[in-house]
Amino acid sequence: MALSPDGSMLAYSPNNHIIHIAPVSSSLCTEWNITHTLRGHEQSVSGLRWANARRALCSCAHDRTAFVWEYDGVKDAYTQILIMVDATIKRGLTSISWSPSDQKIYIASASANVGVAKFDAEGYWRCAVAEPHRSAITALAPHPVHNAVVATGSTDNFVKFISTYTKSVDGTSSSITAKLGTELYALKLRAWVNAVTWAPSGTVLAVATHDSSLTVVQGPTADSFADWTARTISCSLLPFRSLTFVGGDGGTIVAGGHDFFPVTFVRGTSDSTVWTMGKRGVAASAGGLKKEASAAEMARKRFQDAATFGQGSAGGGSDESTRHKNTIVSVLPFPADGVRTRPTSTIPVDVLFVTASMDGRVELWRDADLA
Numbered sequence: 001m002a003l004s005p006d007g008s009m010l011a012y013s014p015n016n017h018i019i020h021i022a023p024v025s026s027s028l029c030t031e032w033n034i035t036h037t038l039r040g041h042e043q044s045v046s047g048l049r050w051a052n053a054r055r056a057l058c059s060c061a062h063d064r065t066a067f068v069w070e071y072d073g074v075k076d077a078y079t080q081i082l083i084m085v086d087a088t089i090k091r092g093l094t095s096i097s098w099s100p101s102d103q104k105i106y107i108a109s110a111s112a113n114v115g116v117a118k119f120d121a122e123g124y125w126r127c128a129v130a131e132p133h134r135s136a137i138t139a140l141a142p143h144p145v146h147n148a149v150v151a152t153g154s155t156d157n158f159v160k161f162i163s164t165y166t167k168s169v170d171g172t173s174s175s176i177t178a179k180l181g182t183e184l185y186a187l188k189l190r191a192w193v194n195a196v197t198w199a200p201s202g203t204v205l206a207v208a209t210h211d212s213s214l215t216v217v218q219g220p221t222a223d224s225f226a227d228w229t230a231r232t233i234s235c236s237l238l239p240f241r242s243l244t245f246v247g248g249d250g251g252t253i254v255a256g257g258h259d260f261f262p263v264t265f266v267r268g269t270s271d272s273t274v275w276t277m278g279k280r281g282v283a284a285s286a287g288g289l290k291k292e293a294s295a296a297e298m299a300r301k302r303f304q305d306a307a308t309f310g311q312g313s314a315g316g317g318s319d320e321s322t323r324h325k326n327t328i329v330s331v332l333p334f335p336a337d338g339v340r341t342r343p344t345s346t347i348p349v350d351v352l353f354v355t356a357s358m359d360g361r362v363e364l365w366r367d368a369d370l371a
Contacts, residue, residue, distance in 0.1 A: 001356040002048035002057065007335030011057055012356065013045035019059055019069075021078075040067050040080050047096035047108075058083070058105050062092035066107055066117075068125060083107070083117050083125040095140040101147045103169045108137040114152060116164045116180060130181030132162045139195050145202035145222045148176040149184065153193025159207050159217070161185040161225055175223050185225040189215060190232075194257070197243040199250030206253045206265075208240035214255060214265060216275050231273055233265065242331040246352045252278070254353050254365075256328030262355055264370060279370035281355075281363075283323050326359035334364065 001012045003024070011021050019038040043063035050057055055071040057078070066083035083105065085093070091110035098105055105125060107115035112135055115127035135156040143149035148165040163178040170177075178184065191211035198205055202222035207215040212235045219228035238258035246252050253265040253275070262281040268274035334354045350366045357363075 001330040001332065001354075001362070002050050003332050003334065003354060004050045004055070005052055005335065009050070009055075010362070011048050011050065012362075013048065013059075014360070015044060015358070017041040017043055017045060017061060017063075019045060019048065019057075021057075036078055038069055038078055038080070041065050043092070046092065046094050049097045051098050051102045052100060053102055056102075058096050058098060060093035060096040060107055064089065064091070064093060064109075066093060066096060066105075066115075066125075068105070081123075081125060083115075084127060086115055086127040086129045088129050089113055089115055089127070091136070094136065094138055097140055097142050097150075099142050099147050099150075099164070100144060101169075104147070104164060104166065106140055106142055106150050106164065108140040108152060110136040112136060112154065112156075114140065114150065114162065114164075116166065118166055118169050128166070128180055130162055130164070132160045132181065132183060133158060135192075139193050141196045141198050141205070143202050143222070144198050144200055146174070146176050148174045151196050151198065151205055153196045153207060155192040157189050157192055157209075159187050159189060159193055159196060159205070159215075185217075185228060187215075187217060187230055189213075194239060194241050195243045195255075197245060197253075199245045200248065201250055204245075204250055206243045206245070206255075208243050208255060208257070210239045212237055212239050214240065214243075214253070214275070216253075216265075216273075218273065229273065231275065233275060233277065235263075235277065237263065241327060241329050244331045244333050244353060246333050254331050256331045256355050258327050260322040260324045260326065260328065260357070262328065262331060262353070262365060262370075281323070281365055281369055282371050323363050324355065324357035324359055324361055326357050328355050328357045330354075330356040 010024050013019050020034045021036040022034050041061035043061050045061045047060040057069040060066040068081040069078040089109045089111050093109050095108040105117040112133040113131040117125040117127045133154040137154045139153035141151045148170050153159045161184040163182040189209050191209040195208040204218040215232045217230045240255040240257035243255050251267045256262040264278040265275045266278040332354045334351050351364045355363045
């Protein structure tokens, strides 16, 4: 799932090779007004991202194809442009994103390498390749400040910051001029990486790993990564699949995954390196918000399901206490560009973030929805 920067358009793929685009409205969960359907991939779409400053979408899929979809306002249609994926990327593509300037596109793959695509004079997006990892790259996040840095996470248990400097695009004004593929920072974690996301300042990175941990990597400045430190929070929950920062100061992280409900982590007021688990997203009822089950209660329910039905429940939530009924696969800030009031918006201005799940639901969350 991908939200346009102004929060007006939603692009998603229903676990197949087709991309749908729909306007965002307050009735998003119950009514889909699909305005465009994009076809070009032959296997499941694995990555979607809107451009930062124009109405364009990039996508990738498990069949090694990647496209840019440019909107034509006169025809009210999207033009498909092929990204020339390098031949050294021999396995499926896992993630895709634009650089902050929209002049480069980053493509992660199961071949343990990253494609860095730029638009050339002949009208094609062509890739150079960096090989930062020894196993499949599962997560990718461009630095929000530097146009020449991307964070990657992999099944080799590493998260790394990689230089994507390209002289023809970044010129001499970039403070990061290391050769493309140069490792700027590396951190060994206890399990493979599921998700990475930057705070808007570019001085904090959140990492979700498959051992149900959240690791926060941060430093004093976004211009150098030499003095950065990491702190890991072990959670009594199932692993997270997606992360995002909400709020302009980057003081709150929202995570979602196999427990069907989002969880917040809040930065300490006296010590900015300390992060603690905060509120959880719960379902609303006629009598107000329902109390979320404790970790012991969830474990007991899974054991009872295994004993009664021969199988455990897929996650820690229940139909009564959670909005989603399956794994949360996407958590996005709303709106992405931080502008909260728009004359034409039908969404309440206090919506903080959006979640999407494998149950097909997209949910809008306010602070009042967390307890």
